[in-house]
Amino acid sequence: MIKRTIYSSIIKEGLPDRGTLLLKFLLIWLCFALSLKPASLHQNIAEQSPNFIVIYTDDHRWDALGKSGNALIDTPNIDSLANSGYYFPNSFVTLSICTPSRAAFLTGRYGSRNGVMSQRQNTVKRGLKSVAHYFQEAGYKTSVFGKWHISNSPESMGFDYEYYFHGLVPYWDVEYTLNGQKVKTKGFVEDVTVEGATDYLREISGSNDPFFMWLNTWAPHMDEDFSWPAKGRTLTRYPTESMPLPVTWPPDFSGKPQYIKSNRPHQRALEYGYSRSYPLKSHIRGYYAAVTDMDAALGKLFETVDQLGLSENTYIILMGDNGWFMGEHGLTSKVLAYEESIRVPLIVSGPKVQSSESDELMLNIDIMPTALDLAGIHIPSDIQGKSFKHLLGTGNTKEGPWRDHVFYEAPVPVHGTQPHYAIRTKEWKLIQTYDLKKPDELIFEELYHIASDPNETNNLSMNPEQKPILDSLRVLLEERIKKSREAASI
Ligand SMILES: [Ca+2]
Numbered sequence: 001m002i003k004r005t006i007y008s009s010i011i012k013e014g015l016p017d018r019g020t021l022l023l024k025f026l027l028i029w030l031c032f033a034l035s036l037k038p039a040s041l042h043q044n045i046a047e048q049s050p051n052f053i054v055i056y057t058d059d060h061r062w063d064a065l066g067k068s069g070n071a072l073i074d075t076p077n078i079d080s081l082a083n084s085g086y087y088f089p090n091s092f093v094t095l096s097i098c099t100p101s102r103a104a105f106l107t108g109r110y111g112s113r114n115g116v117m118s119q120r121q122n123t124v125k126r127g128l129k130s131v132a133h134y135f136q137e138a139g140y141k142t143s144v145f146g147k148w149h150i151s152n153s154p155e156s157m158g159f160d161y162e163y164y165f166h167g168l169v170p171y172w173d174v175e176y177t178l179n180g181q182k183v184k185t186k187g188f189v190e191d192v193t194v195e196g197a198t199d200y201l202r203e204i205s206g207s208n209d210p211f212f213m214w215l216n217t218w219a220p221h222m223d224e225d226f227s228w229p230a231k232g233r234t235l236t237r238y239p240t241e242s243m244p245l246p247v248t249w250p251p252d253f254s255g256k257p258q259y260i261k262s263n264r265p266h267q268r269a270l271e272y273g274y275s276r277s278y279p280l281k282s283h284i285r286g287y288y289a290a291v292t293d294m295d296a297a298l299g300k301l302f303e304t305v306d307q308l309g310l311s312e313n314t315y316i317i318l319m320g321d322n323g324w325f326m327g328e329h330g331l332t333s334k335v336l337a338y339e340e341s342i343r344v345p346l347i348v349s350g351p352k353v354q355s356s357e358s359d360e361l362m363l364n365i366d367i368m369p370t371a372l373d374l375a376g377i378h379i380p381s382d383i384q385g386k387s388f389k390h391l392l393g394t395g396n397t398k399e400g401p402w403r404d405h406v407f408y409e410a411p412v413p414v415h416g417t418q419p420h421y422a423i424r425t426k427e428w429k430l431i432q433t434y435d436l437k438k439p440d441e442l443i444f445e446e447l448y449h450i451a452s453d454p455n456e457t458n459n460l461s462m463n464p465e466q467k468p469i470l471d472s473l474r475v476l477l478e479e480r481i482k483k484s485r486e487a488a489s490i
Contacts, residue, residue: 048210049139049140049210049376050313050315050374051212051310051313051314051315052213052314052315052371052374052375053215053317054105054212054317054367054371055317055318056214056215056217056320057219057220057318057320057321057344058098058216058217058218058320059220059221059320059321059322059324059334060217060220060291060321060344060345061323061324061340061341061343062091062320062343062345064220064287064288064291065078065079065082067079067083067087068089072238072242072243072288073291073292074237074292074295076295076299077295077296077298077299077302078295078298078345078347080302081298081316082345082349083355084349084355085316085348085349085353086347086349086354086357086391087346087347087357088346088348088357088358088360089345090360090361090426091343091344091345091362091363091364092344092363092406092424093322093342093363093364094111094363094364094365094407094408094409095110095117095335095408095409095410096323096334096335096336096341096342096410097119097322097334097335097414097415098119098147098149098221099116099118099119099122099149100116100118101321101322101364102148102149102216103115103122103124103150104116104364105319105364105367105368106124106130106131106132107129107130107365107368108366108367108368108369108380108383109365109383109385110409110487111488112487114128116150117409117411118413118414119414122149122151123150123152124150129158131367131368131372132144132158132159132214133158134372134377135158135212135371135375136158136159139209140211141161141204141207141209141211141212142158142159142160142161142211142212142213143161143162143197143211143213143214144159144163144213144215144216145163145193145197145200145213145215145216146164146189146193146215147164147165147166147167147216147217147218147221148162148165148166148216159214161200162178162180163176163177163178163183163193163197163200164216165189165218168223168224169218169224170223170224170229171189171219171223171230171290173185173186174218176192176196178196188231188293188297189219190294190297191297191300193215193216193217193218193297194298194300197213197301198300198304201213201304201305201308201310202308205309216321217294217297219290219294220287220291220294226272227286228283228286228287228289228290230286230289230293231289234289234292234293237289238285238288238292239285240278240281240282240285243285243288244284245277246326246328247328247455247457248329248330248456248457249274249280249328249330250275251266251329251330252457253330255446255458255459256329256459257418257443257444257446259418259433260329260336260417263416264333264416265332265336268332268333268415268416269327269330274327274330274332280327283326283327284327287326298318302316314350314351315348315349315351315353315374316348316350317346317349317350317367317370317371318345318346318347319345319346319364319367320345321364322334322342322344323342323343323344324340325338325341326340328340328455335410335415335417336410336417336420337408337421337422337429337431339454346362350374352393353392358391360388360403361402361403361404361424361425361426362388364385365384365385366385366387367385368385369383369385369387370385370388370389373387373389374389386402386403404426405423406423407422407423407477407480407484408421408422408423408424409484411485411488413436418433418436419436420432421434421481421484422477423473423476423477423480425450425473426450426451428447428448428449428450428469429446429450429456430445430446430447430461430470430473430474431445431446431448432444432445432477432481433445433446445461446459447461447466447470448460449466
């Protein structure tokens with residue numbers, strides 16, 4: 001078009017002398033350069049693909065975070081991420097245990113669809129692509145750091161760089177695998193993981209390729225000796241006597257399925273000494289200290305992202321893989337469908353993400369479609385999670401209402417649980433427990449009014465006044481259970 005303008009001006013005015021022609025040409029070239037350079041720069045920035053760092057914290061319950069209102073725990077770096085980004089305090093996992101939660105995140109699907117429903121059923125179904133595959137195909141550098149806990153290899157799940165350890169390890173001097181080679185390390189596991197990730201970021205920061213990084217912490221999961229050997233100076237910040245005891249301690253098992261009393265969920269807590277306050281407080285102290293040490297390590301990661309000038313074009317998404325009972329209802333561990341187990345932190349920070357908070361119900365399977373959506377990559381139609389890009393203030397705000405409930409499935413007995421499922425709305429929760437030997441036979445129901453009873457102390461399932469809400473939640477839950485069972489049998 002520019003060339004055509006020059007040519008037509010020459011035709012119109014006849015052939016000028018060489019000096020005039022040269023001057024005219026230079027003037028036109030100058031106008032061309034001045035008018036187009038800023039536009040093309042702007043275009044480059046707009047077209048630049050965003051980077052992603054997804055942080056999966058291990059056994060990190062939603063309220064082990066300063067931002068959640070917990071005044072005792074120190075998490076300044078994650079709080080700062082939450083304050084600069086979007087915080088979702090009503091976030092849940094599809095199944096509250098490490099291996100299935102990771103498979104759900106990777107595939108955007110429930111365990112009944114992706115094949116991973118316990119530590120033993122730990123292989124993602126053949127042919128299912130992970131979120132990393134989609135980013136890899138879109139030209140992204142894909143990497144994974146820290147804990148890996150499914151039987152499929154990182155490489156087979158779409159990661160082209162790996163620095164990981166598998167499953168249960170100590171907190172200190174962990175052996176990692178770096179792109180297929182065993183590597184001995186010294187120091188606190190989260191410091192080592194973050195150092196690996198920041199070294200990698202420095203290495204690739206000069207590249208034009210965008211990156212998708214999945215960083216998995218190990219803390220605050222218990223170590224292989226069932227303790228939390230955090231740093232000494234961190235432990236001193238949490239005097240054992242000051243640790244808070246749960247509202248639901250000592251436990252009252254009325255209104256709860258009685259098997260949890262005699263099986264591992266409660267028996268293991270007794271082994272830890274939770275019938276007395278001091279051993280329980282001592283565990284809470286260790287857990288809090290481990291969260292604080294993990295937070296400090298993540299602070300170094302955030303600092304490096306800033307130093308490398310990546311902040312403006314990098315989304316940081318942080319989520320817990322599942323929660324953890326700290327004596328609530330006389331329990332330890334996870335899996336069961338109570339809040340402490342299934343509710344986790346979720347934070348999204350990044351380009352154009354508003355500093356805000358939403359009480360919408362989110363799931364770990366939403367991360368995959370949301371990240372793909374933010375990157376402008378096509379979301380596969382059979383993904384069960386939903387993109388919440390429009391909630392972040394970055395795009396379409398005209399989409400319809402968000403989901404009004406989340407479904408939870410734990411059909412395979414894990415750590416002494418029986419098959420159970422739940423529906424959680426903003427106000428209510430219905431849990432159905434099924435017989436161990438006859439998985440179709442309903443043996444117990446729990447209905448909690450979460451809005452007025454967040455500690456799930458009063459089972460309203462036998463209350464005639466709540467029959468209408470019980471019936472409507474039953475319809476929802478039983479429909480979801482039917483679909484889950486159908487998917488699992490495929
Ligand atoms: Ca976990």
